[in-house]
Amino acid sequence: MDCLIRMEAVSREFPLDHSHVRALDHASLCVSAGEFLAIAGPSGSGKSTLLNLMGCLDKPTSGRILLEGQDTSALRPARLSALRRQKIGFVFQTFNLIPVFTAAENVEYPLLVQGVGAKERRARSAAALKSVGLSSRAGQRPDLLSGGERQRVAVARAIVHRPALVLADEPTANLDTHNATQLIDLMHDLNRELGLTFIFSTHDQRLLEHTSRIVRLCDGQVVSDSAASERSLGVLHA
């Protein structure tokens, strides 16, 4: 199986006083292009650490992470920055929209950083906002949008440059159940329609019903992977 992103025995330790805390412990994972994957687990289980490592925002203490076959842990910061710019989209728990930009300008931002021309930026930003159903709110600044709308703008921003991978760290944590379900459905639709790979973390069990593959973490270890189980079951049935 070809992996868009492969983690091989990845560990991440953080210094704490005079010792170390292991946030991720020999985690191995393979995510194929076009998958819609949830990372589940209680608080402190290592979900954010895992996503940070996948998103090249952090470096593992040991192990390897390969994005499209390239070992990201060996790359210099400038190359990692370029890699994120081209191949990864981010949706953050607290939206992290630029408050002085309108929704459309926020969505344009990844294209601006890539050096895309203004005309094309505007067209692609409008299309992305349309795909999340926020065309009418394009000119509003984030402070005039509801929480659900802000997160949809963040999703539009994450997909506007057609990245290989969209990472969403607890994207529904600040949303009510209705908005949270709508957001997951939206991400799922975009996954199906555009073929984008989505990986999101959550500790909300209700959202996992919408997800085809669930990787469960506990104390920094991958304790279950529904795809692996299915494959195992498939082998057994065969």
Add this chain to the structure above:
Amino acid sequence: MRKFLLLAFRNVFRNRRRTVMTLLMVGSGVAGLLLVGGFFAFMFMGLRESTIRNGLGHIQIFTAAHFERDEVHVLDTGIGDWRQVANLARPLPHVLGVAPRIEFYGMMSNGVKSSVFMGNAVDPDEERTMGFSPNLTTGHDLDEHASGDAQALVGDGVARSMNVKVGDGLTLLAVTADGALNGIDVEVQGIVHTGFKDLDDRYLRITLPEAQRLLQSQHVTNLVIGLDATENTDRVAAALAPRLRGLGQPMVLKKWIDLAAYYKQVRTLFSGIFVFLGVIVFVMVLMASVNTLLITLFERTREIGAMLAMGTPRLWIVALFVTEAVIIGALAAAAGIAAGNFLGALLNASGLHLPPPPGTSVPMHFRVLHVPTLMVGSSALVIVSLALASIAPAIRASRLQIAEALSHV
């Protein structure tokens, strides 16, 4: 680029209260510099023009030997055919007049008291042509064409110490060009106030023919050239210098600035004070801005983390912070220039006077000049200060650990 500038510009007004406070602080610095610098410029201009109008002139011509002279035999090294030299200067553009002068020293007496004097012999008509009129407190200026006794003007200090009034007679004694002692009688025509106490206590002014009669010489000490505007000094000096070559006596041309030692001392002193003020403003802006920008960085940590996560080059973050600082600097400079000019105009309209400066006895007008170079300089100073102040926070922002920045509360 446009979007990037738009982002920087909007960020500046994100926290309006803080931005206004920064603008007030930095703008006050600019306004302060403009007011102080504008007042100094007025003072320099006033001192320059009064120095020139009080008799220094814009350009003076001496013989080359003048500067090695013996002060007793003042005319030994004087200009012989001074009319020929004057005629070389008169036709030049911007020249209002060329006046011969004799500087001499001697004793004066009214029969009761005697005093030394510093004499200055002039051609009153030529002096008036150039606008160089003595500042008379009583009496009249010298009139070369008047009949009767020889005329003299004396300083008000002389008049006070010798108890001399207009119409009184004085006997002047001086050493002639041949080394003999000679004397003439003069009538006091007016009392002069030069503005410099030391000079007022010794000052005597007579006409050129009377001085030549007293000193038994047709020479003059120097020629003083008056121009239509001080700004033309260099131009006229450059045009005149070649004309003075090849004369019987080697001549030296001196511009007013070469002779105005007091003006130069005052200017050096006050320029030093102004530079010191500029340094204070620079340090104030630098320190306050670093603090403000660090607070801004703290508030925007998560946002910067998100921008870095999306692949924003670290250099962009540095450029963003520096651009924001430069925008604040430019706005503060504009506000400071507006405030400085407005306050300057108000002060000018108020008719304020300052006490007489040391060595003078006339209260000083308080005026603030609007000096464009000062506006440009002050603006550049605060913009550069703010840009420098932003570098440390900008580098700090660009080096944020993304994962940590995203979890910043």
